[in-house]
Amino acid sequence: MSRSAEEIGRTERGPRPLPPLGEQRAATGLSSVDKVLDNGLRVIAVHQPTVPMIELRLRVPFAGDDPMHAARAEVLAATILTGTDKRDRIAFDTDLALVGGELSAVVDPELLSIGGNALASGFDTLLDVLADALTGATYPDDEVEGERGRLIERITVARSQPSVIARQALQKHRYGDHPFTREMPEASDVAVVEAADVRALHTACVLPRGSVLVLVGDVEPARAIAAVAAALGGWKSDKSASVLPPLPEITPKDLLLVDRPGSVQSQFRLSAQAISRTDPRYPALQLANLAFGGFFSSRLVENIREDKGYTYSARSSLEFTPDGATLLVDTDTASAVTAGALLEIRYELGRMAMVPPTESEVDTVRQYAIGSLLTSTSSQGGLASQIAALAILGLGVDWLTQHPDRLKAVTVEQVAEAALEFFAPTRFTGVIVGDAAKLTALRALGGVTLQ
Structure with a gap:
């Protein structure tokens, strides 16, 4: 004779008491290496072999005072993975797909962020593709033009949304004209960005010194650090990545x-x-x-x-x-x-x-x-x-x-x-x-x- 869930959950004395919560245990004892390479890039590698994958997160400080910086940065993030002397957009996608991987880039007033993953067996390919973009991105004219048009459409739609209007109003109310408030460029600014502008921005601002690369997955940390040092050894500059100036404290007011x-x-x-x-x-x-x-x-x-x-x-x-x-x-x-x-x-x-x-x-x-x-x-x-x-x-x-x-x-x-x-x-x-x-x-x- 089967019993309902309600019958199972009750006794003659009333509902069965819930068991106490088990102890929540943090991930302790993670094997990791945290090292700054000769080019100034900080690399943190963590061994977590739950699945045979590698997760990659690169953070490059990417602040700028120029009123056009936000527009150029958006176009850069949209096109950094679309062409080098070695690869076009299709080759980027194909090489990553062959190792079960992907990479994408986004930007905000503080950081250029590149993230993705690949099978652990494709780790070296993942790093090679990343290094190619960081050191050899050419920003083809046709790619810049195409992404620029798509950005204009997205920005135009987004700027009509109540949540975006509220966010922009809050940022200006809190911080005035600080560069931190430029979270979304004007569509009119994006419209005049040229490929040459993006190439110049890459040269000036996509820099290793002060940046951080995080790797988590099925790879020994020491091996990961060595692989990064070899793959990104050509990514060099005497300058440091650009950080935002300090924010003013929020002043209580109406x-x-x-x-x-x-x-x-x-x-x-x-x-x-x-x-x-x-x-x-x-x-x-x-x-x-x-x-x-x-x-x-x-x-x-x-x-x-x-x-x-x-x-x-x-x-x-x-x-x-x-x-x-x-x-x-x-x-x-x-x-x-x-x-x-x-x-x-x-x-x-x-x-x-x-x-x-x-x-x-x-x-x-x-x-x-x-x-x-x-x-x-x-x-x-x-x-x-x-x-x-x-x-x-x-x-x-x-x-x-x-x-x-x-x-x-x-x-x-x-x-x-x-x-x-x-x-x-x-x-x-x-x-x-x-x-x-x-x-x-x-x-x-x-x-x-x-x-």
Whole structure:
């Protein structure tokens, strides 16, 4: 006689108790080598033979003050893997496909990032293709022209999206004209980029000194380092890769209301200064942020999504910058409930500072933080990406493997101190993007200035 799941889950005395969670164990004892080569490139190689693959992540500091830098950088990232004297675009793709591999490039105001993977047996081919692009990219005129047109289309569409408008408004509100705010170039700037401009940018800025290459997979670290030194030995320059100038600290001030006539929704983007990962208070702040709005059962979500129904999604997060971090609170609401949502966000910020997370809340977010970290680093790709993000800040594998223990050591009192220090409503600024004519109720709340 078969029993239902409900019958199996019950006894005569009631529901069967859930078993306790098992111990979450970090990936300790990883075999790794962290070395700076003669050309100034830092290479971190980690042995993780879970599958016979190699994951590669290259991060090149790629800042620029020229107003046209963002446009040229976007075209460069789109075409760096499209042609050298040895390979055209088809040859790049074919050589990588033959070893089960791929490579792609993206750029932001801080970094040029090249990432991909290949079968472990194709490691040398992966490095040869990468070296060819780094030292011999020719940026063929036809490839630049084609990618330039595709970029213009994508940028034009993206700049009409509410989330992009809100992000750009927040960046300008926080940092003014700092190069960090140039996350997306103007389509008109991209339209005038020539292949010669991109070649000159590559020569001036795609440099090994100050860059970081991370390799994770089924290869012995010493062998990986030696292979990189041989493959990338011709990538040389006496100059260092270009880093962003320091960001100004975020100044608490009124929210900026950015008018978007006809919009039926409002985009909230609130922000406050935070601290870097190396600050001793960081683990406590990480847990405080999770309790406030960092996961689905957080206070902010419970209030404005589950209780009030003001939004489908709300969250807070730590956004890492080149020299620190910021707290970011973001959500989208209907115009009619924008004022109510702002009131509740401010209420939850104040409650976070005055009624800190309980022991139960802290235990829940601690388990979530440790579990999320272990899950994100359980694969070769996830581990490579995490290490690359840390390495560009000067950190290494040890910081990552030791972080679960730092989270376990955080006390309820330390989380309360972080909540009081970082979540006070008066520390925040930001933007609300919406139809100002529909948002007159914001005046009653104060602290909001129309652009």
